[in-house]
Amino acid sequence: MAIKSAISFAFISSVILVLVLGTDVGDIAIYWGQSGNEGTLPESCATGNYGFVNLAFLPTFGNGQTPMINLAGHCDPYSNGCTNLSSDIKSCQAKGIKVMLSIGGGAGGYYLSSSHDARQVATYLWNNFLGGKSVSRPFGNAVLDGIDFVIEGGTNQHWDDLARYLSGYGKRGGTKVYLTAAPQCPFPDAWVGGALKTGLFDYVWVQFYNNPTCQYTAGDIGNLENAWKQWTTYVPATKIFLGLPASPKAAGSGFIPVADLTSQVLPAIKDSSKYEGIMLWSRYYDEQSGYSSAIKNYV
Structure with a gap:
């Protein structure tokens, strides 16, 4: 009887835990590709921590430039060496993880000179990374899930055109093209x-x-909470993620200790119907800190 009771209690406790955590657990998005020391893509996906992996970056495109990816020490795009990532990408997708191509970034010569230029870039992205066809696909026959806009330079013109053209390709091609972005x-x-x-x-x-004006500082959630309300109120996106550095070394400021995130920040923002999870920069820092493992049951 005592053993049966213990088993029953353990079972009930497990069910309660699943109900508490499993029904309201968001996703974690991670950036991979900017450090040769961050492990392989399959290793990252095998952690079970991530719902999205952003391949960073395509930093050269637009205005007639030949587009070129840059994945640090992972592969050499100039010798067509990144096609080896095709099976890696597919293995992540087989686990239900969406794999995106991040365009832009903090360095690189990219901008769109016109709506026509935006259309040409969209055509390139569709044929070389998404559901189209090309003889020179950088990741081979792997079909990425979408395009992530990390625009931190150039100009602010024609990104809306690029989004429309990419969305249109997805609709005409019968393949959903997810569009994501990482604004400040x-x-x-x-x-x-x-x-x-x-x-x-x-x-x-x-x-x-x-960005001190809208990020968390020790013991003060006000700036972050106010900015969060603006984003979730006025941006017509399906879902919003809270983007954070995965360790104090990953950014100049804005790192949130696990205890502060779980006890102060998440309780203040998770009530929003737009909330979907956490984005982390980057896999390299996350692997060092174990941040995603520490927070995933709270996200």
Whole structure:
């Protein structure tokens, strides 16, 4: 009897835990590709911590430039060496993880000179990374789930056009093209604020770091909470993520200790119907800190 009671109690406790955690657990999005020391893509996906992996970056495109990816020490795109990632990408997708191509980034020569230029870039992205066809696909025959806009330079023009063209390709090709973006937390974002107004973006992971006016500081959630309300109220995206550095070394400011995130920040923002989870920069820092493992049951 005592053993049966113990087993029953354990079973009930497990069910309660699943109900508490499993029904309201969000996703974690991670950036991978900017450090050769962050492990392989399959290793990252095998952790079970991530719902999205953003391959960073395609930093050269637009205005007639030949587009070129840069995945640090992971592969050499100039020798077509990144096609080896095809099976890695598929293995992640087989686990239910959406794999995105991040365009832009903090360095690189990218901008769109016109609506026509935006259309040409969209055509390139569709044929080389998404559901189209090309003889020179950088990741081979792997079909990525969508495009992540990390626009931090160039100009703020024609990103809305690019979003419309990409969305249109997805509809005509019968393959959903997810559109995501990583704007800075000062609202509205100086670079992609206009594009986000299109309502075409599925997920927006806002960078709540390196911006003291709208990020968390020790014991003070006010700035972050106010900015969060602006983003979730005025941006017509399907879902919003809280973007954070995965360790104190990952950004100049804005890191939130696990205890503060779980006890103060998440309880203040998770009531929003737009809330979907956490974005982390980056896999390299997350692997070092174990941040995603520490927070995943609270997200």
